[in-house]
Amino acid sequence: MCLAVPARIIELDKDVATVDAMGNKFKAKTTLLPEAKVGHLVLVHAGFAISLVDEEEAKKTWDLFREISEFDDTPNKISG
Amino acid sequence: MQIDKIREYQATIERACRKLGRQINVMEVCGTHTVAIFRSGIKSILPKGFKLLSGPGCPVCVTDQSYIDTVLRLADRDDCIIATYGDMIRVPGEGGSLETKQARADIKVVLSSEDALELARANPEKKVVFVAVGFETTTPATAVAVREAAEQGIENFFILSGHKLVVPAMRALLAAKNNNIDAFLCPGHVSVITGYGVFGEIVEDFGRPCVVGGFEAMQIMEALAEICTQLATGKPQLKSMYPAVVTEKGNTAALKIVSECFEPADGYWRGLGKIDKSTLKLKDKYSRFDAAKHFGIAETPGREQAGCRCGEVLCGLIEPPQCGLFAETCTPDDPVGACMVSSEGACAAWYKYGRKVQREQ
Ligand code: SF4
Numbered sequence: 001m002c003l004a005v006p007a008r009i010i011e012l013d014k015d016v017a018t019v020d021a022m023g024n025k026f027k028a029k030t031t032l033l034p035e036a037k038v039g040h041l042v043l044v045h046a047g048f049a050i051s052l053v054d055e056e057e058a059k060k061t062w063d064l065f066r067e068i069s070e071f072d073d074t075p076n077k078i079s080g
Numbered sequence: 081m082q083i084d085k086i087r088e089y090q091a092t093i094e095r096a097c098r099k100l101g102r103q104i105n106v107m108e109v110c111g112t113h114t115v116a117i118f119r120s121g122i123k124s125i126l127p128k129g130f131k132l133l134s135g136p137g138c139p140v141c142v143t144d145q146s147y148i149d150t151v152l153r154l155a156d157r158d159d160c161i162i163a164t165y166g167d168m169i170r171v172p173g174e175g176g177s178l179e180t181k182q183a184r185a186d187i188k189v190v191l192s193s194e195d196a197l198e199l200a201r202a203n204p205e206k207k208v209v210f211v212a213v214g215f216e217t218t219t220p221a222t223a224v225a226v227r228e229a230a231e232q233g234i235e236n237f238f239i240l241s242g243h244k245l246v247v248p249a250m251r252a253l254l255a256a257k258n259n260n261i262d263a264f265l266c267p268g269h270v271s272v273i274t275g276y277g278v279f280g281e282i283v284e285d286f287g288r289p290c291v292v293g294g295f296e297a298m299q300i301m302e303a304l305a306e307i308c309t310q311l312a313t314g315k316p317q318l319k320s321m322y323p324a325v326v327t328e329k330g331n332t333a334a335l336k337i338v339s340e341c342f343e344p345a346d347g348y349w350r351g352l353g354k355i356d357k358s359t360l361k362l363k364d365k366y367s368r369f370d371a372a373k374h375f376g377i378a379e380t381p382g383r384e385q386a387g388c389r390c391g392e393v394l395c396g397l398i399e400p401p402q403c404g405l406f407a408e409t410c411t412p413d414d415p416v417g418a419c420m421v422s423s424e425g426a427c428a429a430w431y432k433y434g435r436k437v438q439r440e441q
Binding site for chain 2: 003004029031032033034043045046047048050051052053054056057060061063064067
């Protein structure tokens with residue numbers, strides 16, 4: 001449950017973002033990361049963006065999740 | 081090139097083992113690290129004299145049995161809906177688990193505190209109890225929901241706070257006489273929120289290296305090599321090797337909302353007992369959302385399931401295969417203890433990935 005997934009913000013309405021992680025789209029709130037903007041890569045944990053993350057780091061984490069193979073249900077786990 | 085790097089890290093670790101002339105034990109305190117370490121096979125390329133211990137880093141595992149039993153009792157009430165993260169539902173306790181009670185009780189798996197709040201909005205005639213577990217990474221999400229409930233006057237939303245702080249647990253482990261921990265591989269995601277600065281006191285007060293690491297195999301090896309360099313030179317330091325997402329001060333917006341809603345309180349951990357100021361409870365201002373207060377629940381230490389040695393596993397005193405129930409009566413499909421339930425638990429990770437490594441050794 002401590003999983004944190006990098007995802008890109010593709011839409012933002014106040015503090016409700018739609019994000020994309022490896023083609024999986026889901027909702028995440030940006031209440032804890034007021035500086036988040038459309039186009040940013042963010043780390044999403046339990047439905048909230050908790051930090052910005054750079055391209056290279058996001059790629060590493062996605063690779064790891066692909067490997068862990070649990071990734072398939074990860075976005076659902078976090079987004080609802 | 082990667083191979084060269086790995087060899088270099090391996091050599092650094094080996095040199096430190098030789099220099100110290102004894103076994104080196106490094107503890108990770110993060111469930112994602114535990115899984116990443118097992119998954120990557122790092123253990124098989126580490127020298128014999130170097131051991132990685134899985135500490136109290138999996139939120140489900142460290143949750144005291146009394147908390148689990150309280151949730152199970154609340155689930156029996158007709159007026160309650162239990163909203164929980166998915167990994168909690170299989171933890172066994174008094175009279176079964178949330179999963180086994182699902183047919184009779186109103187138990188909803190949620191992916192976020194916001195979903196729990198939404199349940200409260202949608203079911204005004206019921207009391208929605210959010211099973212609020214997790215470390216610093218997860219607490220801000222709960223705080224946001226509590227604040228929202230207050231702002232919107234939602235009166236049927238309650239949280240049972242099982243939120244925990246990592247540093248007090250690390251201190252408690254080191255304060256124990258029989259501890260065998262030389263250094264910590266500090267949790268990356270906790271540090272995103274707290275900032276790596278919070279681990280400074282462990283270095284200062286206990287002289288143990290604290291290095292924050294990422295989750296990819298190379299990042300973990302790099303952090304372990306850094307720890308070994310520090311141990312070999314006798315100069316313990318605080319260092320973050322995860323600069324892409326971790327800063328010294330952390331996420332100030334998240335820290336602010338947490339401190340607005342919560343204050344540290346003494347509380348129980350599985351295996352570690354009661355630790356001073358190691359758990360978070362709602363401040364008076366928000367106490368009407370406190371399920372413990374509302375339902376009059378007193379905190380008492382829980383009993384471990386018979387035969388389960390989760391406590392010793394969490395303290396790094398034994399490895400899961402040393403538990404007599406491991407892979408015999410206790411398996412991920414039919415877990416006896418919490419450490420076998422969560423995929424981040426040390427017992428579950430050993431079961432899934434570790435048995436092969438063990439056979440090879
Ligand atoms: S193997 Fe099962 S019974 Fe043994 S310590 Fe781990 S969770 Fe507990």
